[in-house]
Amino acid sequence: MGSLFPLSLLLFLAAAYPGVGSALGRGTDRARGSKGSSPTPSRTSVPFWVRVSPEFVAVPPGGSVWLNCSSSCPQPQSSSLRTRLQQGKTLRGPGWVHYQLLDVRAWSSQAHCFVTCAGKTRWATARITAYKPPHSVILEPPVLEGRKYTLRCHVTHVFPVGYLVVTLRCGGRIIYSESLERFTGLDLANVTLTYEFPAGPRDFRQPVICHARLNLDGLVVHSSSAPITLMIAWSPAPTALASCSIAALVGILLAVGAAYLYRYLAMKSPE
């Protein structure tokens, strides 16, 4: 590559402006005529860009990913990737370097790709997210006790739990929603949400759905349970109902499965 591009600045101009011949002519004339100085282009700061692709990528926990770092610098002095993630193979081509990252487990990481061109260093940043959409979202058949239905929803094998929001809907109306921000574990987990739903006459024959949403800053993953219709006929006591609708009992149960994670990773077996 070096021997092909002896005059890095001129070639940079040629690449930047498609009308190669004339642009080169004008560029050199202007450089000589107006300035008459700076014969060493490598000392001046050359405008160039650095890009990393993809800029945002999500992988299952323990997975690997390739990042392509490209630049418009015709003759980079150096290019490197800085990240806390484990690096694997590196492939190089004209104007790009392809970096492999291995065993991504932190739910969110960054990788900075640095390129130094004619003494100036620029960089681009990629964000890498490890996530696993729920394997299943299961709503147990609601159990009617007194005037309340006990709704229990299981969200299995999900990661990262801290970015999970579990929502219960009845006939399209949100009856309960919980964000699990306070859970910061680094393993796949099973989540069970229990909610006592003071159903009213309007909820009769309405479908109840449990909805799990992973919101990973830009990447949103949705999963829903099969709907279950509330079928029990309503026994009369409507006035008491309206007032007790707030008094609901809620619980979240979290089972974290480190052992399962390893089995999952073994099954995935790295490429």
Ligand SMILES: *[C@@H]1O[C@H](CO)[C@@H](O)[C@H](O)[C@H]1NC(C)=O
């Ligand atoms: C990396 O990106 C450059 C520029 O977009 C492209 O030409 C090159 O083929 C890519 N390399 C790989 C391995 O995808």
Ligand SMILES: *[C@@H]1O[C@H](CO)[C@@H](O)[C@H](O)[C@H]1NC(C)=O
């Ligand atoms: C999570 O749920 C699945 C399926 O119900 C079960 O096989 C697994 O053992 C559970 N893991 C934990 C940690 O409870």
